[in-house]
Amino acid sequence: MSRPQRVIHVGIGVFGRRWCGEFLKSNVDDGTIEVAAIVDIDPAALERGRAALGLPAERCYTDAKEAFARTPADFCTIAVQPVHHEAIVDLAIAHGLDILCEKPIADTMEATNRIARKVAAAGRRMAVTMSHRFDQDKTTLRRVVRSGVLGRINAIGMRFHGDMRQHMAWSSRFRHEMADPLLIEGSIHHLDIVADLAGSRCRTLYATTWRPDWAEYRGDTDGIVTLHFDNGVRAVYEGSVSHPVGLNTFYKEYIRVDGERGSAILAHRDVEVFVRQDFWRQQHREGQGQKIAPLAQPKWINHWLIEQFARWRDGGPPMETRVEENVQASALVFAAIESSRSGAPVDVQRLVAGG
Ligand SMILES: NC(=O)c1ccc[n+]([C@@H]2O[C@H](COP(=O)([O-])OP(=O)(O)OC[C@H]3O[C@@H](n4cnc5c(N)ncnc54)[C@H](O)[C@@H]3O)[C@@H](O)[C@H]2O)c1
Structure with missing residues (x-):
């Protein structure tokens, strides 16, 4: 793979802590990605993510809009509650970023189909972390x-x-x-x-x-x-x-x-x-x-899915959990x-x- 891909990570709650301390970290360590910014509306959660990834304070945001506006990046990773996924997907599309999102795509079938349509219309890549299948x-x-x-x-x-x-x-x-x-x-x-x-x-x-x-x-x-x-x-x-x-x-x-x-x-x-x-x-x-x-093999669950996503963005095979397939789940x-x-x-x- 070429240079590490720049990621904005959003959501550092219970599972987001694992993203920062484990899933993103292993992919930073082997040069697959670099974390350009992290976001959580809760300053305490943000601080936990900052410490886990060793980021400078100026790359940590409590406002996703500000983070996306100020940070050049390749894709974003989303680990907020399902009801909030769509708002972050919208921001990513507005800033031309691809999206790797926690399951489920959204909290209703209407929002699920809407997200899949928006991603297709924008010509972006979006995949979902069906961790357990992997x-x-x-x-x-x-x-x-x-x-x-x-x-x-x-x-x-x-x-x-x-x-x-x-x-x-x-x-x-x-x-x-x-x-x-x-x-x-x-x-x-x-x-x-x-x-x-x-x-x-x-x-x-x-x-x-x-x-x-x-x-x-x-x-x-x-x-x-x-x-x-x-x-x-x-x-x-x-x-x-x-x-x-x-x-x-x-x-x-x-x-x-x-x-x-x-x-x-x-x-x-x-x-x-x-x-x-x-x-x-x-x-x-x-x-x-x-x-x-x-x-x-070296990586499983989200460790592996982040790497698959980066490879797909780099011209590799499309992910099995790309949004247009994952609407089935x-x-x-x-x-x-x-x-x-x-x-x-x-x-x-x-x-x-x-x-
Ligand atoms: N793949 C898996 O095995 C697995 C396991 C657990 C959770 N999840 C998924 O991860 C996601 C998060 O779950 P969780 O248990 O960590 O939830 P959580 O409630 O513990 O954490 C969500 C975090 O998102 C933050 N947040 C909410 N809205 C935000 C916004 N607009 N901008 C920035 N931050 C915002 C909250 O402050 C909170 O810290 C869900 O989609 C869930 O289904 C997946």
Whole structure:
């Protein structure tokens, strides 16, 4: 790659701290990027980001407008709450910057489609950090599925069970105050992973979501989603952030992919494979399959996605999570919300088309 690409980073809350201390930093250290400016409306948060990145005070701003106006840059990274993503996207477009944004693209399907249209009209690049799909364990499972060893994929099951029922247990206040925290803040990753493993667009989805009375949230914390993909794959997803014991929390989810000739299981980051033999009525037991060694590479999750974005800007392959593709992940979430409200299955592509 040529010179380090100049980045304006916006949002240094709970996850933004990881951006400054880990994701941006590793990419500064290896010369992929340099941080031209950081922004947070909260001066204390800004100071934490400044210290983590070792920036001079004059490159730290409490006003995004001022930061964008004063700082020559190549792209911006956005880690503010979803409801505020669009305002920062607008600023980036106005200043001719590309955009790497935290998931989800926005907090409604209307804003999601609007952002995708604006980015296309401006001819800018925008991608979304679907961190978990690009983690080591999920990438290893994906490699197994794509290798063909399971044959044609038939069905997928995924479980996410986190114990975050107490107020503020899910890190940031907004999740406890918003509608649909499970789907918008958690399942966006999981439904995206399921769709990626299915290898096809989702046609129809049915969901039911609820909030058990022990969950200290305003919106629904629990849900079950069934999905039917264009290529015939069916999937079921169970999610909860009010689970009693956190059996499969973030980074330790359970995924089972069943094909014509085999099954692959990811549980607590370990991948195992069971391949059908030519015997009568087989029975196997989880935990006793063929263990698959995790893929090895220097960067995972957002460390890797920042590098992918810089390479794309430098003429490399377009990112898989570019906004025009990633609207599919948002459509899964907003279709699930609509289905849970109406009690009826939802045509997912209608939402992508803006209907
Ligand atoms: N990819 C992942 O695994 C992952 C994990 C956690 C959070 N996230 C995403 O990261 C984003 C932020 O989440 P969080 O938990 O850090 O939220 P948070 O509420 O802890 O932090 C948000 C920060 O943005 C700042 N902010 C808000 N509006 C601003 C503006 N206009 N200009 C500058 N700063 C502004 C706030 O002051 C706050 O410090 C969300 O989109 C969330 O979904 C992604």
